[in-house]
Amino acid sequence: MIGTRPLYVNISCLYYLETLLIFAVTKKPSIAILYHIFYEDSCASIPGELQALSVYEPVFLFNICSQTPDKRSMYKMLREAFPDCIIITTSNKGKDIGAKLALIQLLFELDIEATYLLFLHDKKSLQALKHRTWKNDLLKIILSENVPTILKFFIENKNCGMVATREYIIEEPFDENHFTGINGPVLEEILRQYSIKPANTAFVAGTMFWAKADPIKKFFTRYNPLAIRKQLENGNVIDNFSGTITHSWERMLSWIVTGNGFYIQGI
Amino acid sequence: MSLTSKQYYSISSTLLVKQHEATRTVINEKINLNILLDSPLSSMPCLITKLGSIKNKYIISLCSTHISSAHSLDEWLPKLFILTSLHQFSNENGLILPFFSTAGAAVKSEQIKEYFTDQGVDDMKMPVFNYTKDGTDIQYAEDCSFAIYHPEKVTGTASPRTNGPVVSRPVVLSVIAFTADITDLNVFSSVVSAYYAEEKSRLLEITPDNLSENYIEKAMFEQEKELWKKRALLYQHFLRISKSVQEKEYYEVLNWYQQEYEVLPLWFKRIGHIVKVIMGKRSFKSLFKKNFKKFKV
DSSP states (O other), X not given: OOOHHHHHHHHHHHHHHHHHHHHHHSOOOOEEEEEEEOSTTSTTTHHHHTGGGGGGOOEEEEEEETTOSOHHHHHHHHHHHSTTOEEEEEOSBSHHHXXXXXXXXXXXXXXXXXXXXXXXXXXXOTTSTTXXXXXXXHGGGGSTTTHHHHHHHHHHOTTEEEEEOGGGEEEOOEETTEEOSTTHHHHHHHHHHTTOOOSSSEEETTSOEEEEXXXXXXXXXXXXXXXXXXXXXXXXOOOSSSOOHHHHHHHHHHHHHHTTTOEEEEO | OOOOOEEEXXXXXXXXXXXXXXXXXXXXXTSOEEEEOOSOGGGHHHHHHHHHHOOSOEEEEEETTTSOSHHHHHHHHHHHHHHTTBTTXXXXXXXXXOEEEOTTOOOOHHHHHHHHHHTTOOOEEOOEEEOOTTOXXXXXXXXXXXXXXXXXXXXXXXXXXXXXXXXXXXXXXXXXXXXXXXOOHHHHHHHHHHHHHHHHHHHHHHSXXXXXXXXXXXXXXXHHHHHHHHHHHHHHHHHHHHHHHXXXXXXXXXXXXXXXXXXXXXXXXXXXHHHHHHHTSSOSGXXXXXXXXXXXX
16 A cells, blocks of 8 residues: 555655756756845744755855844854855845845855846745735745746746746736836836836736846846945835835846846746 | 953955965864955955855954055945855944054045945944054054064964063954964964963953953843844834734725625625535535525634
């Protein structure tokens, strides 16, 4: 009689074999993982979350918020789980967007040639109704059964620029040539200032996605990430009541890619 | 009386990078380093990788001859930000960036401070020191001290003799440089160890060694306590705003339901119930039960 445990092991092997097959056909992709940590209890679960990605030998870059307590044990946990990782600590400026901009700067300073970037953070959004499911849904993109599929999307579709959880690819409200959402005026100003021309208004809400490195590198070579980070709001800014530069840049991170002729694939 | 703060021993970033590439030498992790930034821009990736992997606590210091023009400072600032953000960078007393100025050289401390303030770093200090190889006096600036020591012999085997004066003012950070031309990390480690052993024995005559250790640990404890307090206040803030945010989301969902479903006529909804029975999402008997619970939590 076949028990459930052997069946589970067989399925895991299948995903691994699929991965090896992808590598056999194409060159092994170079992946950089840019992970922002704000909460003091996140580090315990991160090694498990990222386990499926270790076979790809990615570069791990972490940012821990300077306001997070107990950083020393977090450093220790991360260094034990990912011995070659680089960890920076930055102030709470622009929430996860500011941290990801600092991580992009770190990526450039390390002169890492990555094919794909994976943006992650320890989202909680404790103020929202759906905070419990939000993070789990967004993290579908690092599940072992999904990673080979994601890499195949990129390899087989040259115009695929980003991959994210389908339910979180949403359209920014746009009507009669204007953005009508709460961040509308800020969005229009940023698009004009940085000459970003998105093909459509779709973006990844929650800012956790895979992206091709080239369009991001091209944009941030022209516009320094830290110069953009300087403009972001300090502290735990939310856009439930008024537009913010931080949340506008959440849209921009997607539009930088789609503005180069790529589309966002949902999974 | 001397109050010894944490001591940082100066080492050239060029030496760190060169020896990292060649031999991957590891410096004794108990030595706190003052990395004097004198590498070219092109070696930054290697320096960041090295500093990202060592276990030593370190600070970065700048030298006016290296960052002389506004143009070069603009190129250096993002790199400086990343170097001071790495997790082993020592910032228990705020961000301290010692600046070594030669006579007549301009100190661009305001421009550097402004850049870091824009990036959210408010408590930055830039003590400015004059560096001369023959200097013997201790210099003080912004709660930091700088002293130069003259080892008689700098070899891997002989113990150098130091002859530095004792710090006589309370400071949070002491930077120490050696006049000898240190070109090997192993020699650096042994010179620092020998200096520290002599300094420790001198200190015991005046201040117990463990007093300064406890002072440093207490400062870190106080900082950690402050962070936990702020984190608790943050969670309280989340609880406060969650009421208004979730209330807003709740009414958005409810209004959507009212607009999309409740406005429909009863006969249309009843047809929907029959469709649910056909689809298997509801039992036939439930159509006739008055107390039927439509949605079970």
